[in-house]
Amino acid sequence: MARDLAPEVERLLQFRDPNIRKKAALCSIRIIKKVPDLAENFINPTASLLKEKHHGVLITGIQLCTDLCKISPEALEHFRKKCTEGLVKTLKDVVNSPYAPEYDIAGITDPFLHIRLLRLLRVLGQGDAYASDCMNDILAQVATKTESNKNAGNAILYECVETIMSIEDNGGLRVLAINILGRFLSNRDNNIRYVALNMLTKAIIVDAQAVQRHRTTILECVKDSDASIRKRALELVYLLVNETNVKPLTKELIDYLEVSEQDFKGDLTAKICSIVEKFSPDKIWYIDQMLKVLSQAGNFVKGEVCNALIVVISNAPDLHGYTVRALYRAFQASSEQESLVRVAVWCIGEYGDLLINNTGMLNIEDPLMVTESEAVDVVETAMKRHSSDLTTKSMALIALLKLSSRFPSCSERIREIIIQHKGNFVLELQQRSIEFNSILEKHKDIRSALVERIPVLDEATFSGRKASSVSASPASSLKVPNGTAKPASPLVDLLDLSSDDTPAPSSSTGDFLQDLLGVDLAPSSGPSSTNQATKTGADALLDLLSIGSASVQSSSPGIDIFSLGQDKFPPVTTFDGLASPSSLPAPVAAPILDLLGGLISSPLPPENNGTSPAYPSIVAFESSNLRINFSFSKPPGNPQATEIQATFSNLSQNDYADFIFQAAVPKFLQLHLEPASSNSLPAGGKETVKQTLRVTNSQHGKKSLVMRIRIAYKMNGKDMLEEGQINRFPHGL
Known part of the structure; x- marks a missing residue:
């Protein structure tokens, strides 16, 4: 039907009555949307409509021209060459026209025509330098002469800004457009501020420096009472952050975090953590900011953020003492934040002796007098908190086991705290309590070797594999200076910070490190990064713990530390020394020391002589x-x-x-x-x-x-x- 009627509609576009021409133009829009093949038939009649004086016909003609340009490249090229200058003149006449009562709205001549013309000029100028140059002057006039105290004027200004940001580069015009959006942010109307924030989010890609000038106003919008404006402003602030302004912006956001509403703290906390991870200039600043966030909104901090913080702490040996003292102070001030409690318990378990001895004092901190008993009190408090979950309590038990070796004078008290969970209804805590108590009572000679400090985890491997594990969505990697890698310790502490949905462990080193710290270490996709990960401690951990290799056994007696049945805590076997796979002797049956009994014989499993099935290439x-x-x-x-x-x-x-x-x-x-x-x-x-x-x-x-x-x-x-x-x-x- 559209094909049959199109010639008649095309004829009516030349009809004497302007109302008929207007209706014919509206009908033409529907026809070309239904049948895009007919677009070329309407190019010449539409060009004649753009010279109309009647506003009704002119508006519909401009809309028909806009739709033709979107549908047909030929039409777009035709109107660019033939009509751009005429449209610029039409817009100039409308902007400078005297008062006309039939078209006036709030003192502005026909804002609807203004907006249609600006939208068509945007389509014509996009990707074409000559057309863009033709319209620069009139766009500057619209931007400067239009009143912004009326809603109609703001609508025209917004369309003008959209057009300026879409056409080819003109630095001066773009600064003018971004300044208009900055004025919008000071408007009392929430709708105007919202569209300004949306537009600035797009503009930052084009001219970030001009948007940076309005940083203070944007930060004020983060504190707005309207939830939509707060969210949009926070996303814009996140895009504004760079290496030069990260410190003042982070300070502003953390200060606001303290007084922000509960339903907004989750989003705000996530953005702050991401900013600190991405743009941290040095490790001490990173640790300080993360401790502030943990102290104020630790319950909103996700597990992977805590994991990243622990990796950074472990890679900063000169900051171990400073960090454990700062966490001790933070715990005393705010012990209800779950993530803060976890990180504090982990650090006190690892570096409790540095806390007691004030080791590694920095010029910026005051001495802190803490006794061994007070350090144990912190971990005991974490155990007894009603809000502590299974992961936190499991970490606290491990920290107590470690402190029993660091603080011999508190060993008996620690044993009493551990044994209190011997009958716990949670099987995980019950089993840990029984096995740790067995270590304290029967195996004091090996305890110091069992509880040595965790080996340093490679930051580059953590960042790369973390990014690889979320390849389906963008993620920021940690940009902090790499610490000096240390050789693997003879003992790896079994510590879990992951959530309950951690996947079951497999035989790969990446999975073992995941179990070790709850860190998602999926393999990096490139061969170079995989090879690097292997060389930076993975082989040493494989040799050390004999993970996933039944045939690799040490000739020296092994000790079965934890035979836990849950996925999150895999069986770990530690040996007296390190060896590479090539230097290990042939498999022999080694006596294994059972923690709950005595020496038992543990022969190797029989070899599988069966051949694996063949699979087609x-x-x-x-x-x-x-x-x-x-x-x-x-x-x-x-x-x-x-x-x-x-x-x-x-x-x-x-x-x-x-x-x-x-x-x-x-x-x-x-x-x-x-x-x-x-x-x-x-x-x-x-x-x-x-x-x-x-x-x-x-x-x-x-x-x-x-x-x-x-x-x-x-x-x-x-x-x-x-x-x-x-x-x-x-x-x-």
């Missing part, structure tokens, strides 16, 4: 330039693990340089990439590059393997990127 990915083949094998006795041999072939006639293969997997999979055999791939498939991938499926038998891949390389000096998803893995992997 697949072409995992193929494009015009590249083919990837996967072949599979499984280690005997471990159905969850799969080893994938990836073979890359260059199908083009050009050599590839800087060849990098990356992969990402869902949460239930763990992925480890070995370095590729080469970073160059010759043309024509003459030679191939090979790379080994090791995948562990914690949901084996329930969920199949799935993998997203990304391949980057240079061809003739040009960067190339190919991506894909692999779903069709052989059944049973």
